Amino acid sequence: xxxxxxxxxxxxxxFGKPVTLSCSQTLNHxxxxxxxxxxxxxxxxxxxxxxxxxxxxxDTPDNFQSRRPxxxxxxxxxxxxGLGDAAMYLCATSRDLTSGEADTQYFGPGTRLTVL
Amino acid sequence: RKEVEQDPGPFxxxxxxxxxxxxxxxxxxxxxxxxxxxxxxxxxxxxxxVYSSGNEDGRFTAQLNRASQYISLLIRDSKxxxxxxxxxxxxxxxxxxxxxxxTRLQVQP
Numbered sequence: 001x002x003x004x005x006x007x008x009x010x011x012x013x014x015f016g017k018p019v020t021l022s023c024s025q026t027l028n029h030x031x032x033x034x035x036x037x038x039x040x041x042x043x044x045x046x047x048x049x050x051x052x053x054x055x056x057x058x059d060t061p062d063n064f065q066s067r068r069p070x071x072x073x074x075x076x077x078x079x080x081x082g083l084g085d086a087a088m089y090l091c092a093t094s095r096d097l098t099s100g101e102a103d104t105q106y107f108g109p110g111t112r113l114t115v116l
Numbered sequence: 117r118k119e120v121e122q123d124p125g126p127f128x129x130x131x132x133x134x135x136x137x138x139x140x141x142x143x144x145x146x147x148x149x150x151x152x153x154x155x156x157x158x159x160x161x162x163x164x165x166v167y168s169s170g171n172e173d174g175r176f177t178a179q180l181n182r183a184s185q186y187i188s189l190l191i192r193d194s195k196x197x198x199x200x201x202x203x204x205x206x207x208x209x210x211x212x213x214x215x216x217x218x219t220r221l222q223v224q225p
Contacts, residue, residue: 040124042203042215043160090159105213107159 003027004108006091012114013081021076021111023091032074033105034066035090043090049074078113086115117142120216122204128222133194137219139204140186148207149180151189153200154218160203163189194223 005024013019023032031050035043047056049068063085065077078085088110094103122139129135141149149166164171166178166187177190191198204216 040217042120042217044215045213088157104162107161110159112157 002109004091004093004106006089006108006111008111009109010112010114012116013078014116015083016080019078019081019113021078021089021091021113023074023076023108024072025091025093025106026072027093027095027106028071029093029095029106030071031094031096031103032068033092033094034064034074034076035092036085037088037090037110038086046076081113081115083115086113088112118216119143119208119214120204120206122202122216122219124217124219126220126222128224129194130224131194131196133223134190134192135194135221136188136190137202137204137221138186138188139216139219140184141204141206141214142185143206143208144182144185146185146206146208149178149187150205150207150213151176151178151187152203152205152215154203155200160215163202191221194221196223196225199223 003026007022033048034046037043046060047066063079067075090110091108092105094105120141151163152160153163154160164173164178166180168180170179175192179188199222201218201220203218205213
C-alpha cells in the first residue's frame with residue numbers, strides 16, 4: 001500500500017499560472033519535506049515541516065510556499081511558475097528530527113511539473 | 117565546494133563485476149550517512165545506512181571514514197537490476213538530508 005502519495009503525478013501549467021501540488025501520508029510521521037529535483041541533479045530541499053513548525057531553506061525562492069493543514073497532508077504552492085521551475089517535486093516524510101540521528105525518509109513517487 | 121560530492125559516472129560494468137563508489141562530504145560535524153538508490157524517473161529509496169564500523173547487506177557493503185570524510189559503497193556480483201543512480205546522503209543535524217547528485221551505474225549483459 002502506498003504510504004506517501006503525491007497528486008497529480010504529472011502537472012502541466014502555463015508560465016505564471018499558479019499551481020498546487022499535494023502530498024499525503026499514511027505513516028503518521030511528524031516531519032514532511034518538499035524537494036525539487038532537476039534532471040541529473042541532487043534533490044534540493046525547499047522546506048520542511050516538523051509538525052506545524054515550518055522551516056524554509058535560505059535559498060528557496062519566495063515563489064514557493066507550503067501549507068500543512070493537518071498531519072497527513074502537505075501542499076506545495078508555486079505562485080508564478082517560471083520555465084526554470086520545471087522539475088520533479090518530491091515529497092518525503094520521516095518520524096522525528098530530534099533523535100540526534102536521521103530517521104529514514106520515505107519518498108512519494110513525485111510530481112513532474114512542466115511549464116509551458 | 118559542494119557539501120556532498122560524487123563522481124557522476126556513468127560506471128559501465130559487466131554482470132558479475134564488483135564496483136565501488138566513493139563520496140566525500142565537507143561538514144565534519146555530519147552525523148549520519150546513507151546510500152539511496154534512484155531508478156530513472158522514480159523516487160529515491162533507502163538502500164542502506166552507513167555506520168562507522170562498516171556494514172554489509174548481501175552483495176552491498178558500505179564504509180565510513182570520518183577522518184577523511186568519505187563514504188563508500190561496494191557492490192559485488194553486479195546484476196542487471198542494480199542499474200540505477202546511487203545517491204550519497206548526509207545528515208548534518210537539525211535539518212533535513214543533504215543529497216549528492218548521484219553516481220550512475222549501468223550493468224551490461
